[in-house]
Amino acid sequence: MPQTATLPVVMCFGGLDSTGGAGLQADIEAIASMGGHAAPVATALTVQDTRQVLDFTPVETALLIEQARAVLEDMPVSVFKIGMTGQVATVEAIHSILVDYPDIPVVLDPVLRGGGGGALSEDADELGAALKELLFPLATVATPNSEEARRLAPEADNLEACGQELLDTGCQFVLLTGTHEDSEHVENRLFGNRRLLETFTWERLPESYHGSGCTLAAAIAGLLGQGLEVFTAVHEAQEYTWEALRQGYRLGMGQFLPNRLFWAREEE
DSSP, rough: OOOOOOOOEEEEEEOTTTSSSSHHHHHHHHHHHOOOOOEEEEEEEEEOOOOOEEEEOOOOOHHHHHHHHHHOOOOOOOOEEEEOOOOOHHHHHHHHHHTTOSOOEEEEOOOOOOOTTTSSSSSSHHHHHHHHIIIOOOOOOOOBBBBHHHHHHHOOOSSHHHHHHHTTOOEEEEEEOOOSSSSSEEEEEEEEEEEEEEEEEEEEOOOSSSSSSHHHHHHHHHHHHHTTHHHHHHHHHHHHHHHHTOBBBOOOOSSOOOOOOGGSOOOO
């Protein structure tokens, strides 16, 4: 008889990106790289290339809930990871699931736009408000980039104030990433316990990447599933993501794609 597997299961709510650069495929590859098993729940079908998002169609909420609950009744989910939601109804559906599992950690990547441009939401302001009201209070770690943080905290006058405001929603930790800033190095700021806990500084790579935010959030979720505490998971996930970007490749005519399986491929 085969032994029962002990891989941590991470349930990923996200969109299907046919380029394979972002969304659910990014989640699957990053979580596998962290030694976990991804259980993908599709929230939307997207039309995009490596340059931009062209269109998307949300998955009907009843089907979304059925996808998740079928897995939750069958497999021991260790962590929830949330990416693209796209519409308020999807946020409400995911919230209805999370409240039934209050002891499972949640990693929230509050996606509002594609990395190369193009909307990934029907109304970014309404979606942002719903995320802050329904999902941020349940999140263990949220991972907004600086553009998303400013959109979610429009009254804050600097990035540190943005981080503090997002903490005030009830989220336990906020990792605010700085790849979109005009700075020599990338600075990622971790907030928790009502203050700035750490600023991580990384060499800025020369290219633009499709799926970097998905990769980072999924790696954090995979490491939390392994039992790491938040600070260690956040640090190790950044190291992994930076290396995946450094070894990224360009398959299309737009952004580079992270090489999330670099560890399994021989160096040329």
